Amino acid sequence: MPSNKKSLYFAFQGLFFAVLTLILAFYPGASQMSLGLRWVVLSWSGLTLLFLSLAPSTILERWYFQATFFIGDALTASIALFYSSGNANLDLIYLFIVMGTALTSNWKQSFLIGIISLSLFFSINFASHNLGTSFWLKAIFLVAATALLALLSLEARRIQKEEETRKKKWEEAQARLESVSDVAAHLAHQLKGPLSNILVSADILEQRLGPPAASEAKDIREEIWKCRALLSRIIEMGRRESVRLAPVDLRTPIKQALHSLEPQIRAKKIKHEMVGFEDPLPVLGDTELLEQAFTVLIQNSVESISPNSSGRIRILAHLGAKSLFNWERGKVFIQIEDNGCGITMLDRAKLFMPFFTTKKEGTGLGLSSALRIAQKHNATLRAESEGPGRGSRFIFEIPRN
Numbered sequence: 001m002p003s004n005k006k007s008l009y010f011a012f013q014g015l016f017f018a019v020l021t022l023i024l025a026f027y028p029g030a031s032q033m034s035l036g037l038r039w040v041v042l043s044w045s046g047l048t049l050l051f052l053s054l055a056p057s058t059i060l061e062r063w064y065f066q067a068t069f070f071i072g073d074a075l076t077a078s079i080a081l082f083y084s085s086g087n088a089n090l091d092l093i094y095l096f097i098v099m100g101t102a103l104t105s106n107w108k109q110s111f112l113i114g115i116i117s118l119s120l121f122f123s124i125n126f127a128s129h130n131l132g133t134s135f136w137l138k139a140i141f142l143v144a145a146t147a148l149l150a151l152l153s154l155e156a157r158r159i160q161k162e163e164e165t166r167k168k169k170w171e172e173a174q175a176r177l178e179s180v181s182d183v184a185a186h187l188a189h190q191l192k193g194p195l196s197n198i199l200v201s202a203d204i205l206e207q208r209l210g211p212p213a214a215s216e217a218k219d220i221r222e223e224i225w226k227c228r229a230l231l232s233r234i235i236e237m238g239r240r241e242s243v244r245l246a247p248v249d250l251r252t253p254i255k256q257a258l259h260s261l262e263p264q265i266r267a268k269k270i271k272h273e274m275v276g277f278e279d280p281l282p283v284l285g286d287t288e289l290l291e292q293a294f295t296v297l298i299q300n301s302v303e304s305i306s307p308n309s310s311g312r313i314r315i316l317a318h319l320g321a322k323s324l325f326n327w328e329r330g331k332v333f334i335q336i337e338d339n340g341c342g343i344t345m346l347d348r349a350k351l352f353m354p355f356f357t358t359k360k361e362g363t364g365l366g367l368s369s370a371l372r373i374a375q376k377h378n379a380t381l382r383a384e385s386e387g388p389g390r391g392s393r394f395i396f397e398i399p400r401n
Contacts, residue, residue: 009069010052016073017045041076048072071116166380188231195231199224243286243376247401250281250332253291254315257298264302270311276318281332282401285377293373293381296366297336297394304340304392313338319400330400337393343385351383374398 020041048069059065199221206217258265258272265272298313305311313336320331343351352371374381379398385391 006052006057010049013045013048013052013069013073016077017042017049020045020076041079044072044076074116192228192231195224195227243289245284245286245377248283248285248287248290250283250285250290250317250334250398251277253285253287254294254317254334256291257294258315260295261298261302264299265313268302268305268307268311270302270305270313272313272315275314275316277315279319281317281319281334283332283377283398284401285398289373289376293370293396294334294336296370297396300367300394301336301338301340301392304338304342306341311339320397332398332400334396334398335393336396337391339391342388342390343383343392344388348383348385352381 202217202220202224206213254274254277258274298315301313305313316333316335316337318333320333352367371381374396377398379396381397382395384393384395
């Protein structure tokens, strides 16, 4: 269990302890409870708070702890209510317990604890003969709350499984990318020598044959240099660069990337704007690698726009809100969108694979390298598009610092 969730359990039990103390101190009939029984009721909450503060998080994640935790609360609440003259106004303490079961993120436990709480609620009210209209309305309300919490817990579990599945897919993609990078880098090293020999041979042939061979030799050299440039990128892709994580304002690498592409943007007369960059965007990252990733993403948008086509690029940034239930630190979202040629559904599935490209002069290594950099920062990168001719969006999601 993450320490933040442990804190939520502690806060819940602290509130429950406060409610029990108020019931025993101020409601009529509570004075009839023996001192020993009163100590049992209050000691349960006090010992639970102590256990929550000292126990390791791994133990608190076990189902039997969670079940004991909430069932114990329901039992102590029932004892307190029984001795408070069956005061109907206090019945909603069961609702407090039922709502608290959302912390377990387990619909079976939520449902089971809800049923037990309902049973205790019925027992207390039958014993006190509080079976009027108010009782049945509260009973219906508790049944509905129990069902709702079970459904919410089921949904939370589904979201958790989806997150785990997505993480597994990212790890598998990273493993495949590293495997392809190793093979590609090995082949690149093997081919670099022969290409150099061909380049030298082209120069020798031009010297021997004179001007008639100059044009052909020039073509050979140009093609060789293209191959060498591609090999250099493949070798770079296979290199295991080290990531030097440090506090970074994400605005810096994005602005640097945009500045480096300014000539291309002006040449195509593309309008561009940045939205949400007024305040700092704090992350832990490697400024140089992040700049490389955003250069690739912005350049991809630039290249997808035809010259003199009223092209537009928008770079939007916003900070994700903290989550109420798992108290995450939040994330920074960067969205780069354009009105370029768009992406087909078939291409979107292969977009980040090494060597896949839809461009005539492309190598298919840019987006795969951006994905690799994202993964090294525990970030995610995905592409969206409504289809050909309708532009595209690249969404970079990285944890906040």
